[in-house]
Amino acid sequence: GAVVSQHPSWVICKSGTSVKIECRSLDFQATTMFWYRQFPKQSLMLMATSNEGSKATYEQGVEKDKFLINHASLTLSTLTVTSAHPEDSSFYICSASQGGAFLEQFFGPGTRLTVL
């Protein structure tokens, strides 16, 4: 149980286009979902926290108008990278939490975005 999927697993796009990444909790309802970005050889960097039905909370330095997050249901959150540029190329990972005292998060397999 507690499986999180992401789609697509990889995407290549041209500079200036927008890309949508989906994150789904397959067998549980996620009260909170998180989006991370990871550059090669680096750790995960939290981008934003989203709760179902409310606006996402972005970490300092993350442009909310560039990285649009929608959490319309308890099983689906989407991240849209708008007007992507080569510097947005990265590994994007989502996670989902059911809440609870110890805040275990279940991570998706990641989406590798390459912007040409």
Next chain:
Amino acid sequence: DAKTTQPNSMESNEEEPVHLPCNHSTISGTDYIHWYRQLPSQGPEYVIHGLTSNVNNRMASLAIAEDRKSSTLILHRATLRDAAVYYCILSNPQGAQKLVFGQGTRLTINP
């Protein structure tokens, strides 16, 4: 968020125990200690968590110092599939509901 300190890398041999240390000297009384690991090109996966007492599960054991300022993740019999980056993370359920990843320890397992 309270900070953790881990060695950048460690190396061990297959079928031997591995002890991965983590220092968290500024831990608060309500901070949970989480361990996650990330295999190459994958999302992280949960390993274990604890608050005060030592914990065991099918993947690993977590030994927490009496003063809670450090902890050790123990892999009892390492396999090649345990080669990954291991992250020790503190989180407080009474605070922001998020995990902040540090640099972690890159564990190499020699056959």
